[in-house]
Amino acid sequence: MLSESIIKELEQIVGSENVLTSVEDLVTYSYDGTLVEHCPDAIVLPNNTEQVSRVMQVCYREKLPVTPRGMGSGLAAASVPINGGVSVCLTRMNHVLNLDMENMMVLVEAGVVTADLQSQVEAAGLFYPPDPSSIKHSTIGGNVACNAGGPRCLKYGVTGDYVMGLTVVLADGRILQIGGKAIKNVTAYDLKSLFVGSEGTLGIVTQVLLRLVSKPKFTRTAMAVYPKIEDASVTVNNVLLAGILPATMELMDDTTIGTIEEYMHLGLPTQAAAILIIEADGSDESVVTQDIEKIGGICRQSGAAEVRVAQTEAERNELWRGRRSVSPSLARRRPNKLGEDISVPRAAIPEAIRRIKQVGEKYNLPISVFGHAGDGNLHPNILYDKRNADENARVEKASQEIFGIATELGGTLSGEHGVGLLKLPYLGLVESPIEIELMQSIKRTFDPQGILNAGKKFPVNLQ
Amino acid sequence: MAMQSNQTVFQGMEIPDEQQYLSCIKCGLCLSVCPTYRESFKEADSPRGRLMLLRKALAGELKLSHNLTDKMYRCLDCLACNAICPVGIKPADLALQARYLIHQSEPQPWIKPLIFKGVFPNANLMETAMLPMFLYQRLGVQSLVHKLGISNALPAQLRDSERMLPRLSRSAKSRVSETTPACGQRKYRVAFFLGCFQNLVFSDASAATVRVMAENGCEVVMPKNVKCCGMPHLGYGDVETARALAKHNIETLEKLDADVIVTDCATCGSTLKEYGHSFFSDDAEYNSRARAFSAKVKDVSEFLGSIQLREPEHPNKIRVTYHDPCHLRRGQNVWKQPRQLLQLSGAELIEMRESDWCCGSAGTQAITHYRDSMQILARKMQNVARTDATVIASGCPGCQMQLGLGVQRENLPMQVMHPIQLLDRAYRGDEK
Numbered sequence: 064m065l066s067e068s069i070i071k072e073l074e075q076i077v078g079s080e081n082v083l084t085s086v087e088d089l090v091t092y093s094y095d096g097t098l099v100e101h102c103p104d105a106i107v108l109p110n111n112t113e114q115v116s117r118v119m120q121v122c123y124r125e126k127l128p129v130t131p132r133g134m135g136s137g138l139a140a141a142s143v144p145i146n147g148g149v150s151v152c153l154t155r156m157n158h159v160l161n162l163d164m165e166n167m168m169v170l171v172e173a174g175v176v177t178a179d180l181q182s183q184v185e186a187a188g189l190f191y192p193p194d195p196s197s198i199k200h201s202t203i204g205g206n207v208a209c210n211a212g213g214p215r216c217l218k219y220g221v222t223g224d225y226v227m228g229l230t231v232v233l234a235d236g237r238i239l240q241i242g243g244k245a246i247k248n249v250t251a252y253d254l255k256s257l258f259v260g261s262e263g264t265l266g267i268v269t270q271v272l273l274r275l276v277s278k279p280k281f282t283r284t285a286m287a288v289y290p291k292i293e294d295a296s297v298t299v300n301n302v303l304l305a306g307i308l309p310a311t312m313e314l315m316d317d318t319t320i321g322t323i324e325e326y327m328h329l330g331l332p333t334q335a336a337a338i339l340i341i342e343a344d345g346s347d348e349s350v351v352t353q354d355i356e357k358i359g360g361i362c363r364q365s366g367a368a369e370v371r372v373a374q375t376e377a378e379r380n381e382l383w384r385g386r387r388s389v390s391p392s393l394a395r396r397r398p399n400k401l402g403e404d405i406s407v408p409r410a411a412i413p414e415a416i417r418r419i420k421q422v423g424e425k426y427n428l429p430i431s432v433f434g435h436a437g438d439g440n441l442h443p444n445i446l447y448d449k450r451n452a453d454e455n456a457r458v459e460k461a462s463q464e465i466f467g468i469a470t471e472l473g474g475t476l477s478g479e480h481g482v483g484l485l486k487l488p489y490l491g492l493v494e495s496p497i498e499i500e501l502m503q504s505i506k507r508t509f510d511p512q513g514i515l516n517a518g519k520k521f522p523v524n525l526q
Numbered sequence: 527m528a529m530q531s532n533q534t535v536f537q538g539m540e541i542p543d544e545q546q547y548l549s550c551i552k553c554g555l556c557l558s559v560c561p562t563y564r565e566s567f568k569e570a571d572s573p574r575g576r577l578m579l580l581r582k583a584l585a586g587e588l589k590l591s592h593n594l595t596d597k598m599y600r601c602l603d604c605l606a607c608n609a610i611c612p613v614g615i616k617p618a619d620l621a622l623q624a625r626y627l628i629h630q631s632e633p634q635p636w637i638k639p640l641i642f643k644g645v646f647p648n649a650n651l652m653e654t655a656m657l658p659m660f661l662y663q664r665l666g667v668q669s670l671v672h673k674l675g676i677s678n679a680l681p682a683q684l685r686d687s688e689r690m691l692p693r694l695s696r697s698a699k700s701r702v703s704e705t706t707p708a709c710g711q712r713k714y715r716v717a718f719f720l721g722c723f724q725n726l727v728f729s730d731a732s733a734a735t736v737r738v739m740a741e742n743g744c745e746v747v748m749p750k751n752v753k754c755c756g757m758p759h760l761g762y763g764d765v766e767t768a769r770a771l772a773k774h775n776i777e778t779l780e781k782l783d784a785d786v787i788v789t790d791c792a793t794c795g796s797t798l799k800e801y802g803h804s805f806f807s808d809d810a811e812y813n814s815r816a817r818a819f820s821a822k823v824k825d826v827s828e829f830l831g832s833i834q835l836r837e838p839e840h841p842n843k844i845r846v847t848y849h850d851p852c853h854l855r856r857g858q859n860v861w862k863q864p865r866q867l868l869q870l871s872g873a874e875l876i877e878m879r880e881s882d883w884c885c886g887s888a889g890t891q892a893i894t895h896y897r898d899s900m901q902i903l904a905r906k907m908q909n910v911a912r913t914d915a916t917v918i919a920s921g922c923p924g925c926q927m928q929l930g931l932g933v934q935r936e937n938l939p940m941q942v943m944h945p946i947q948l949l950d951r952a953y954r955g956d957e958k
Binding site for chain 2: 083085086087088090091092093094095096097110134135136147153154155157176178197199200390391394395398399400449
C-alpha cells in the first residue's frame with residue numbers, strides 16, 4: 064500500500080484524475096495477455112516525459128517498485144506488476160509529434176497505438192513495416208520494450224531495426240536522449256539497442272524516433288498446400304535461394320488446419336500436413352506479379368500438391384482468412400491456450416514440429432503449431448482447460464519440453480513475445496551464467512535499487 | 527480481500543453463465559474498437575476491463591460497489607467489442623447483464639444523494655434542457671436514469687441537452703392513421719412498430735416511413751397501443767419490465783397477421799429482434815412464440831431493400847454522408863440497405879471515415895456521462911466535417927439527436943435526417 068502523502072505527491076505531478084487507486088481500477092491493471100495476475104498499488108497515467116521523470120524521482124526516493132506498461136497485450140506477463148507498487152501506464156502519451164518526410168522518420172510518444180502510427184504515415188505515402196498481430200491493441204512503447212516482430216519481419220525486420228532514437232526516463236528520473244537522425248553512428252556503445260527488448264527493466268521509453276520506408280504499392284498472395292511438412296520447409300529455402308524475398312511466409316500445421324476447419328469451415332484441405340501463405344510486395348507491379356508466379360512454381364517443384372495465387376483483393380482476403388482464423392478457432396476448441404514463441408534455425412522447422420507433436424501425444428494435449436516459416440519463429444499453442452488441475456500440470460511439463468526442443472535444435476525460447484515472467488524459469492537453457500551475470504550488472508548500473516520491473520527478463524540473483 | 531462466496535451474494539439471482547466470459551484470453555483486441563477506452567485510455571473503460579470486473583464480482587472477489595456499477599454504466603452498448611472478439615465473447619452484452627445483476631441486488635445507497643443534490647441552478651432551464659430525460663420518464667425509467675451521474679451536470683451540459691432536442695412537432699400517433707392503404711395494388715401487409723422517440727420527437731421521419739412504404743405497395747397498419755421496445759429498461763438493468771413490455775408488444779403485433787413487422791428506429795429494431803433470442807430463453811413455450819415474432823421484424827431500410835421499389839420522380843440533388851447506428855450496423859447487420867436508399871433518392875453519398883464508430887449518444891449517455899459522450903461526439907464530427915456533405919443521414923433517433931447537437935456545437939452547415947426522409951422527399955418533390 065502507498066501512503067497517502069505519496070499518492071498526493073503523485074497527484075500533484077500528473078493531476079488527481081491520472082492517479083488511480085480504487086480497487087476496481089487496480090484489478091483492471093493486474094493482467095496482460097497471459098493468465099498471470101497481480102494488482103499494483105496505484106496506476107499513474109502521465110501526459111509527458113517531464114511527468115514520468117518526476118514520478119520516477121518519487122519512486123526512486125521511496126524505493127517503490129515500478130512497472131511500465133502500455134495497452135497490456137503482452138504474452139509474457141512482462142507488464143504485470145508482480146511486486147505491486149506503481150504501474151506507469153503510457154497510453155495517454157499517444158501523439159505523433161513530428162513526421163519528417165525528407166529524412167523519412169517519425170517522432171512519436173510511446174503510447175501511440177502501432178496501427179494508428181501506421182495509418183498516419185501511410186496517409187503520407189510512407190510505411191512502418193513491423194506488424195505484430197497485436198498491432199491494433201499494442202503501443203510503440205510496448206513494441207520497443209519487447210522488440211516486437213510479426214509476419215512481415217522476414218523481409219522488413221523487427222521493431223528494433225526501425226528505432227533511430229529514444230527518450231528514456233531512467234530509474235532515478237534522469238531523462239536520457241539517445242540516437243538521432245544520423246543513420247550511421249559508431250561514436251558510443253549502442254545504448255539505444257540495449258533498451259530495445261529490455262522489457263521495462265532498464266528505463267521507461269517515453270518517445271521513439273522511427274525510420275520509415277516508402278510504401279510498397281503492390282501486394283500479391285499465394286497459398287500452397289503440402290502433403291509433407293518437410294517440403295513446406297524446403298520451399299522456404301528454395302524461394303530465398305531463387306533470389307526472391309517475400310514479405311511473409313506463414314506456416315500452419317495439420318492440427319491448426321484441422322481446428323480451423325472444425326470450427327470455421329473455410330474449406331481448407333484437412334488432409335494437408337502444412338499450408339504456407341506467401342506474400343510478395345513491391346513498387347513495380349510486373350515484378351511483384353512475376354515474383355508471385357515464380358514463388359508458385361517453386362512451391363510446386365518443392366512438393367506442394369496445390370498452389371493458389373490470389374487474382375483479386377477479395378481472393379487475397381480469402382487466403383488470409385485461414386491465417387486470421389487461427390486464434391478464434393483455437394479458442395473455440397479449448398478454453399485456454401498457452402502460446403509459445405520459440406525460434407529455431409529455419410532448416411530445423413520440420414524436426415521441431417515433429418518433436419512438438421510427440422510432446423503433444425505424450426501429454427495427451429492438442430498442440431497447434433503455426434508461425435513465421437521464413438524466419439523460423441514458431442508458435443506452438445498448447446490447448447487446455449485451466450480449471451483442470453491435472454491438465455495444468457501436463458501443460459507445464461509439455462511447455463518445458465518444447466523449450467528443450469528449441470534449445471537442442473540451436474534455437475531460443477522467444478522470437479518476439481519476450482521473456483517477461485513466464486519464460487524466466489527456462490532462461491538457463493539458452494543463456495550462459497556469464498551472460499546472465501553480465502545482464503545483472505548492466506541492470507545494477509541502470510537501476511541500482513532494482514525498482515524497475517524487477518524479477519522480469521532474467522533472474523535477479525545468480526544461484 | 528475477504529469476501530463472501532458468489533453463491534451467497536447472488537443467491538436466487540439470474541447470473542451470466544460462466545461460459546460467456548471465462549474464455550476471455552485477455553488479448554486486448556477489444557480495446558482497439560471501444561469508443562470509451564479510446565477516449566480515456568483507462569483499462570476500466572475497456573470491454574476487457576469490464577469483463578474482468580464482472581468476473582471478479584461473480585467470483586465474490588469484488589463488491590458491486592458504486593465504482594463497479596459506474597464502470598458498467600460507462601459502456602455505450604455500441605457492440606463494437608462483440609463484433610471484434612476473436613473468441614466470440616460479447617462484452618457489451620455482459621455489461622448489460624452486469625447492470626441487471628446490480629439491479630437485482632440493489633446495494634446502492636449512493637443513488638439517493640445524487641437525486642437530491644441541488645445541481646441545477648435554474649429550474650426553468652432544467653425543464654427544457656432535460657426534456658430527453660422526461661421522455662425517458664414517460665417510459666417509466668426515470669428513477670433508473672436518476673441513478674447516474676446527474677450530479678455532474680454543468681451549465682454547458684444543460685445548454686447542450688436543450689440543443690439536442692429538435693423542435694417537437696405533433697406526435698406520430700396523432701398524425702398517422704392506424705391503417706394506411708397501399709397506393710395501387712396491395713403487395714404486402716406491413717405492421718409498423720412506432721418507437722417512442724419516433725412518435726414524440728421524430729414523427730416527421732415516421733410519417734415519411736409510412737408514406738414510402740404505402741407508395742411501394744404496402745398496406746401499413748400502425749397499432750397505437752404498442753409500448754416501449756424495452757431497450758431503455760435493459761440499459762438500466764430492469765430486465766423484468768423489459769420482458770413485460772416485450773410480451774405486450776408481441777401479443778399486440780402478432781395478431782395483426784402482417785407479412786412483416788417494420789420499424790424505423792435502429793434500437794427498437796435490434797431489441798424487437800432480440801425478443802426471440804435472449805428474452806425468454808428460460809420459457810420454452812413463450813420463446814418459440816417470440817422467435818416467430820422476431821423472425822418477422824425488419825428495419826425499414828432492410829425491408830425496402832428486399833422489395834421492388836419505384837423510381838422516384840424528384841431525385842435529391844444533394845451530398846449526403848451516412849452514419850451507421852450501432853444497433854443497425856452491428857445489432858442487425860444492416861448497412862448496405864440504408865446506403866442504397868440514399869442512392870435511390872438521388873443523393874450523392876460521401877462516405878465518412880469510421881462511419882460505424884459510435885456517436886456517443888447511446889440512449890441517455892449524453893446526460894449521464896456528458897463529458898465522455900461529448901468527446902466521442904467530437905471524434906465523430908471531425909469525420910463528418912471532412913465530407914462536406916449537406917445532410918447527415920442516420921436511421922436512429924438517438925444518433926440523430928446527438929449528431930444534431932454535434933452540428934450545432936461545431937457550427938456546421940449540415941442537417942440531420944433519417945434516410946427514409948430523403949427518399950420520401952424524392953417521391954413527393956417536397957422542397958422543405
